[in-house]
Amino acid sequence: MFSLHAGSGLFLLAVLVGLQIAAEGRGAPPCKPGFSEDTYKVVLPDTVEEGRPLFHVDFLDCGRGAPVRMECNNPSDFRIEADGVVYAARSLQRSPQHALVLLVKAIDGTTQQQWTTQVRMEPPALSSQQVPDASVPPAGNTDLMEISFPSRRNSQLKRMKRDWVIPPINVPENSRGPFPQELVRIRSDHDKSRALRYSVTGPGADQPPTGIFIIDPISGELSVNKPLDREHISNFHLRAHAVDLNGNQVENPIDIVINVIDMNDNRPEFTHQIWNGTVPEGSKPGTFVMTVTSVDKDDPKTANGMLRYKILSQTPESPTSNMFTINNKTGGIITVAAGLDREKVPQYTLIIQATDMEGNPMYGLSNTATAVIRITDVNDNPPEFTAEMFSGEVRENRVNVIVANLTVTDKDQPNTPAWNAVYKITGGDSTGRFSVPTDPTTNEGLVTVVKPIDYETSRTFVLTVEAKNEVPLARGIHYPHLSTATVSIRVMDENESPYFEPNPKLIKLEEGLMPESALTIFTAQDPDRFMRQKITYSKLSDPANWLRIDPNTGRITTIATLDRESSYVKNNLYNATFMGLDDGKPPANGTGTLQIYLLDINDNAPKVFPQEAEICEKPEPNAINITAVDGDLNPNAGPFAFELAHRPFDVRRNWTITRISGDHAQVGLKIGFLESGIYEIPIIITDSGNLPMSNTSYLRVKVCQCDINGDCTDQQHIMAAGLGTGAIIAILLCIIILLILVLLFVVWMKRRDKERQAKQLLIDPEDDVRDNILKYDEEGGGEEDQDYDLSQLQQPDTLEPDAIKPVGIRRLDERPLHPEPQYPMRSAAPHPGDIGDFINEVTRPLPVQAEPFPVTKSRPNAIRPRRPDWIPLFLGLFSSRRQQLS
Structure with missing residues (x-):
């Protein structure tokens, strides 16, 4: 229970809710899936808050394990969870005299089987006994x-x-x-x-x-x-x-x-301490400005979190102290009075207060924020000129120059479309020679010349200019007329450049015109009609140097033959430029171009192309195709006539020529075989001019042996070898590396020579035993007994006793026939080139066992095992030299 x-x-706020299950039956029936009761009775208070748990219905699953979904017939007022607990879906207030019946359904998620029960919800007055x-x-x-x-x-x-x-x-x-x-x-x-x-x-x-x-x-x-x-x-x-x-x-x-x-322990907090809004000037009452918001951490469902807004102050209070009002619930600010004028009051500052407890000043907590309302500009003031008359002057033929500056005033906000002025010329410029753009910084009108003005045609201009804004005036703003001004412009005369008429001038002539031939007269006009000025002419451009102009009359004559085939002639046209210079102050000049269209004449003989070719020894299957080339145009060029020259006589015997078309012919062998070699074939080509021109061109032909494909087999292709930049750089690098290696080798050789010289300083060259003959005053044999090798002194253990040595000179490559005597081991002698090591070696005491060089009667002058007399002398010299070096 x-x-x-x-x-x-x-x-004090606890509410008792009970659920009583009517017991049916006394026994313990077997488990059956479904609700524990067919009807539930619930004691429900008159007022229920949203989300409050109300009662619980028990569903017996009997160990099935399948998911069950709960539903009710009034989901707008009640919400049931999967565990059977029913919650209030919204705040409810019911009649205390009537009961409410709710049907609850359980649906098996697998089999879709359904179970239903009903819940009778009664007020406390009806169920107090339960x-x-x-x-x-x-x-x-x-x-x-x-x-x-x-x-x-x-x-x-x-x-x-x-x-x-x-x-x-x-x-x-x-x-x-x-x-x-x-x-x-x-x-x-x-x-x-x-x-x-x-x-x-x-x-x-x-x-x-x-x-x-x-x-x-x-x-x-x-x-x-x-x-x-x-x-x-x-x-x-x-x-x-x-x-x-x-x-x-x-x-x-x-x-x-x-x-x-919840307790009222939190003040309202504005989301921004300073709010910024805008409203156009001249707005009608009721115009929305902005919305301010604040939050309260207390429960918004209670009075602790219910906020109210109001305006505490307005600065400035112009034209009235109540220009704005605020919705006390939403925080929306609107205008309530007319008369917003940015030019008088550009900005208003409001102090906004938010109070909880539904705005109760006795119990509610308050906070404030600042609302800054900026009055935006509308075009309620047109621009007005500061003067009725403006003036300026300009020299003739000048363009893109400012003649006068037109100034205006506008009371609207600067640098806005309602302030920016637009100028328009309404009179005095029928030819469109002037324009009035606006200076974006100063808003001034810049009267500018856009087309050249001729002093001889018009000396003064009187313009009418009106000014208005980029946007039209605001609705309800009316002015009788737009602001206008008059601009007087005086034109100043200048020395104008002479001009050639026509320019360019085209004449047609036949090429080949001889020198000193008159072509035409090319003169210039002076636009300064009120000045008496003289014009002189000169040549500016004559690429082929064919022409000459008279400086006074402008008469043009030739100084060379005109040639249409010249590289200076493009598309039969030759261009030359001349200048006319007046004598004004300062002088002015103008240029004109003379175009000479050269008509072709037959002045070029045709030539053969190509000039070199090759052909096989046998006439089949190769032949040479040739083309006639003529610098002239038709009809002075093709069709051409091809013919072999009569001399030398073997030309017509060995060769044949056949015309293929008006420009092409074919040269081939006439005989069955022609020996390999180089042959020059004279070919006469004649054009089709009114006076035909002929020319004998030589075709250089190489006759060679050919393969089955008709290609020469003895041809040696000579490829033009050239070195690129990369190859040249690589070669230079290799040369530099070789030079460095040679230099290093020379340095190494010099260093090695210096080391050898340093070692030789230890011994006086005059005392070197290897370069002197020492006399012992002993009689002996000849050359073979006294000329001995010093290496035997360094390695005496390699010598054999004289007793066992046969008569005569022993060969060094003979193998001894008896065991050699054993002597104490000595360290290997140093290299003979190192004299210092050699001295140290020979001055060591000799062993006393046996004489390495026994003296026999047959060799009375053999070297005895004693230290030579020159050794002490050499040691003394060596010691003195070492002291000198140290």
Whole structure:
């Protein structure tokens, strides 16, 4: 059984909601999927808040495991979750005299099987007898609301007798204590028969933020341990547990919802401290300006979060102190008075106040912000000229020059379309020689000459100019006429350049005209009719230097023969440029072009092309195709006549020529075989001019042996070899590298020579034993006995005793016939080239075992094993030289 009793202490807002299940039958029927009851009865208060849990319907699944979807017949007012808990979909206020029936449907997600039950919701007045009384309360604070665990059956297959929905517990935020502060007491019916322990779990208890709610494990008193902040956490969902001393669960856990009641502890906060808006000047009352908004962290569903706006002040108070108003709920600012004029008041500053508690000044909290309203400009002022008459002057033939500056005034905001002026010439310029663009910086009108003005034609201009803005005047603004001004312009005379007429001048002549022939007279006109000036002529451009002009009369004559085939003639036209210079101050000049169209005459004989060719020794299958080339045009060119010359006589005997077309012919061998070689064939070509011209051209032909394809087999292709820039650079780099290597080698050789010279300084060249003959005053044999090799002194162990050496000179490549005597091992002698090492070696004491060079009677003058007399002398010289060097 699950019951709840409300005390008279902390919770004035707690509401009791109960659900009673009418029991049917006494036995324990087998488990059948469906709702636990066909009809539920619910005690529902008259007023229900949105999102509040109302009751719970129990659906028995009987272990099927298939998902079940819950629906109700009034989804606009009630919302049911999958666990069977029904919530208020919106705030409800019902009649206290009538009950409400709600149909709940469960649908199997797999088989689409449906189960239906109904819930009868009655007001407390009709169901007061159904609210169960609390059992005897346990010892403790009797003022606390008591929550009892519902009765628990041993078998889950049996239906529960009763099932209750625990109403939420409301706790105000920012409580000052003392803490811990008791909220409710939780108890189980089993505490009468055995000792129980109570606990709560969930966020705020054993989950972060921990330690907010605690429960006495023995008495079951649930307490809050610290002040709550609704703006941080608005509600807590806890679960209460009851177990025995062995930890066995004795009751099903119950869910407890703790709502934090909002207090007015937050001021409204504007999203911006300074708001900027604009409104056009001259706007009518009711024109929207902008919207200001503020937020309040308190509950917006209560008066704590309901805001109201108002305007505290307006600066400046012109033309009235109430030019704007604000919607107290939405914060929208609109105009309420006419007379906004940017030229008088360009900006307004409003102080806006937002107050909660629905604007109650006694209990509500307030905050302020600033609204800056800028009055935007409209075109309510046309531009006006600062003067009625402007003047200027300009020299003739000048363009893109400013003649006069027109100034205007405009009271509208500068650099806006309502301020920018546009100028238009309305009279005095029928030929369109002037324009009036606007200076973007100063807004002045710049009277500019756009077409040349001739002093001889017009000496003065009087223009009428009007000014207006880029955009039309605002609606309701009317002016009788646009602002206009008069501009007087005086033209100043200048010395103008002479001009040739016509320019260019075209004449047609036959080429070949002889020198000193008169062509034409090319003169210039002086536009300055009121000046008597003389014009002289000169030649500026004559690429082929064919012409001459008389400086006074402008008569043009030839100084060379005109040739149409010249490279200076393009498309039969030859261009020459002449200049006419007057004697004004300063002098002026003009240029004219003479175009001479040269008519062709037959003055060029045809030629053969190509001039070199090759052909096989046998006439088949090759032949040479030739073309006649003539510098003249038709009819002085083709068709051409081709003919072989009569001399030398073998030309017509060996060769034949056949005309293919008017410009082409074919040359071939006439005989069956012609020896390989170079042949020059004279060919006479005649054109078709009125007076035909002939020319003998020589065709250089190479006769050679050919393969089956008709190509020469003995031809040696000579390729023109050329070196590119990359190849030249590579060659230069190789040469530089070789030079560096040679230089390094020379340096290395010099360094090695210096090292050798340094070593030779240790020994006096005059005392070098290798370059001197020492006399011992001993009689002996001849050359073969006294001329000995010093290397034998360095390696005496390689010598053989004289006793076993045969008579005569022993060959060094002979193998000894008896074992050689063994002597103590000596270190290898240094290289003979190092005299210092050699001296150190020979001055070492000799062994005393046996004489390496025994003296025999047959060789009385053999070298004896004693130190030569020159060694001490050499050592002395060596020591003195070393001291000198050091």
